Amino acid sequence: MSKVLEFLLRGERLSTAEMAEVLRVAPAEVEREYERLQEEGILLGWMPVLHPDRLGEQRVSAVIELKISPEREGGFDRVAQRVSSFPEVQTCYLMSGAYDLLVVVRGATLHEVARFVSEKLATLGGVLSTATHFLLRPYKEQGHLLLTGEDSLDKPAVSP
Amino acid sequence: MAPTPSSEPATAVDRFLAHHVVDLPRSGIRDFFAIVAQMPQAISLGIGEPDFVTPWHIREAAIYALERGNTSYTDNRGLYRLRREISRYLARHYGPEYDPDTEVLVAVGVSEAMDLAFRAVLNPGDKVLYHQPCYVSYAPGITLAHGQAIPVETGADRGFGLDPAALRDAWEPGCKVLVLNFPTNPTGGTVDRATLEEIAAFAREKDLLVFSDEIYAELTYEGEHVMFSSLPGMAGRTLLLHGLSKAWAMTGFRLGYACGPAELIEAMMKVHQYSMLCAPILSQEAAVEALRNGDEAVGRMRDEYRDRRDFLVNRFREMGLPCHLPRGTFYAFADVSPTGLDETEFATRLLHEQEVAVVPGTAFGSAGRGFVRASFSTSFRRLIEAADRMERFAGARAAG
Numbered sequence: 001m002s003k004v005l006e007f008l009l010r011g012e013r014l015s016t017a018e019m020a021e022v023l024r025v026a027p028a029e030v031e032r033e034y035e036r037l038q039e040e041g042i043l044l045g046w047m048p049v050l051h052p053d054r055l056g057e058q059r060v061s062a063v064i065e066l067k068i069s070p071e072r073e074g075g076f077d078r079v080a081q082r083v084s085s086f087p088e089v090q091t092c093y094l095m096s097g098a099y100d101l102l103v104v105v106r107g108a109t110l111h112e113v114a115r116f117v118s119e120k121l122a123t124l125g126g127v128l129s130t131a132t133h134f135l136l137r138p139y140k141e142q143g144h145l146l147l148t149g150e151d152s153l154d155k156p157a158v159s160p
Numbered sequence: 161m162a163p164t165p166s167s168e169p170a171t172a173v174d175r176f177l178a179h180h181v182v183d184l185p186r187s188g189i190r191d192f193f194a195i196v197a198q199m200p201q202a203i204s205l206g207i208g209e210p211d212f213v214t215p216w217h218i219r220e221a222a223i224y225a226l227e228r229g230n231t232s233y234t235d236n237r238g239l240y241r242l243r244r245e246i247s248r249y250l251a252r253h254y255g256p257e258y259d260p261d262t263e264v265l266v267a268v269g270v271s272e273a274m275d276l277a278f279r280a281v282l283n284p285g286d287k288v289l290y291h292q293p294c295y296v297s298y299a300p301g302i303t304l305a306h307g308q309a310i311p312v313e314t315g316a317d318r319g320f321g322l323d324p325a326a327l328r329d330a331w332e333p334g335c336k337v338l339v340l341n342f343p344t345n346p347t348g349g350t351v352d353r354a355t356l357e358e359i360a361a362f363a364r365e366k367d368l369l370v371f372s373d374e375i376y377a378e379l380t381y382e383g384e385h386v387m388f389s390s391l392p393g394m395a396g397r398t399l400l401l402h403g404l405s406k407a408w409a410m411t412g413f414r415l416g417y418a419c420g421p422a423e424l425i426e427a428m429m430k431v432h433q434y435s436m437l438c439a440p441i442l443s444q445e446a447a448v449e450a451l452r453n454g455d456e457a458v459g460r461m462r463d464e465y466r467d468r469r470d471f472l473v474n475r476f477r478e479m480g481l482p483c484h485l486p487r488g489t490f491y492a493f494a495d496v497s498p499t500g501l502d503e504t505e506f507a508t509r510l511l512h513e514q515e516v517a518v519v520p521g522t523a524f525g526s527a528g529r530g531f532v533r534a535s536f537s538t539s540f541r542r543l544i545e546a547a548d549r550m551e552r553f554a555g556a557r558a559a560g
Binding site: 007010012013014018021022024155156157158159160 | 192471
């Protein structure tokens with residue numbers, strides 16, 4: 001793994017200049033590495049990790065299990081691709097087990113998500129059935145624990 | 161010879177206090193801490209513990225033990241499972257083999273283990289050699305056990321490793337114990353195998369018992385960490401002191417251990433059973449998990465410390481403050497003499513002018529004169545900010 005990527009994955013936000021400083025390379029070199037990672041499709045994008053409930057906007061998420069029928073040519077890929085193309089769909093995985101696609105959908109209201117599932121997903125050619133599970137409460141978001149204690153850690157500022 | 165009080169008791173209660181306690185100096189760290197505590201917004205590089213929280217699987221093991229109702233005393237020596245795990249861990253990583261039945265003692269941190277060791281072997285007036293700058297409690301620990309502390313200075317010229325010639329010069333009749341701490345807090349000093357063997361030969365020549373505090377063993381960034389007890393012929397006269405605080409980020413668990421010759425462990429156990437009884441059982445349960453399954457987490461933290469070290473040491477050098485590359489620990493020990501300030505002035509003014517806390521080297525003994533200890537156990541963003549501020553402070557003064 002490249003050193004730049006290693007630092008990114010530690011999750012500490014460093015500017016290009018700061019990253020260059022800690023790696024002791026020129027900032028341009030860090031930029032080049034970002035470009036390479038993106039060109040090679042390793043780094044897909046930059047997205048902040050938000051607390052799902054603290055943005056002040058209403059947002060509803062649902063996990064949907066889709067059963068689909070595989071096609072003679074291409075298997076699950078074509079249907080999965082069509083499902084994934086909806087901007088409402090955040091994540092789409094092919095799964096082993098009782099259903100085929102696991103889809104995470106986000107919308108403004110319960111109603112909006114429900115309508116999206118019944119009108120857009122369920123009606124797609126090749127989709128056999130859907131089961132929708134609405135998210136009630138988040139506890140961990142992309143590696144970040146959301147239930148943190150109120151008490152500050154009483155660590156001494158200077159210790160031997 | 162027993163020390164005498166330096167002055168007449170000042171208050172009514174003072175007259176009850178033991179002379180050797182009255183004469184004990186206050187820790188320089190505590191004095192400085194009092195100042196930093198007034199400035200909560202300051203960036204502190206004064207922290208002698210990991211900034212990482214204890215890995216979850218270790219915390220979870222402690223919680224599970226609590227859920228099961230494991231809240232009793234344990235064997236004075238510690239849980240057998242833990243002693244066996246310590247023994248396996250040391251053999252797997254560093255070579256020496258200890259019998260969990262007779263050669264391992266679990267204690268409340270290396271601090272307690274070291275205290276037990278002093279109390280187990282020192283008769284009043286026995287002399288103990290130790291290298292300095294060093295962890296703050298060695299000399300007071302010796303004094304409290306009625307021993308006499310004999311410092312051997314280490315310097316930047318040897319990367320704060322111990323020079324066997326300096327050790328020989330410091331030796332005097334009556335020396336019984338040699339205390340070693342590599343990698344060293346506060347300097348990050350280490351010594352290579354050849355030098356350790358010279359020190360070992362000296363210990364045999366002078367019939368010294370060696371207390372080797374290797375709490376930073378896992379936080380060694382270059383080369384192998386050589387356990388002193390693994391050197392040929394040294395197991396029989398070496399007490400290894402180690403613990404979970406640093407590499408596993410478990411300072412608050414207070415869990416350390418001592419491994420060495422059965423007779424010595426037995427003597428320490430006697431002191432331990434009458435004073436501490438046993439280490440807390442929840443910490444012992446957590447330690448079992450840490451030693452069994454903690455290698456990966458330790459490696460991850462070590463990698464991050466190494467990156468931070470490289471950054472901070474380079475920044476010190478670039479701002480005109482010489483700093484040797486510490487091969488272990490999470491401390492950089494920088495020479496602030498180019499600023500024209502002594503270490504205490506430097507630390508105090510840096511704190512007031514730029515709100516960055518570092519610890520004056522003399523908190524770790526007189527050989528820390530002219531140096532400050534800066535811990536890189538903090539995030540990169542804070543390290544970068546602290547380095548920028550130190551550069552503004554020191555750069556201008558060092559340029560002249």
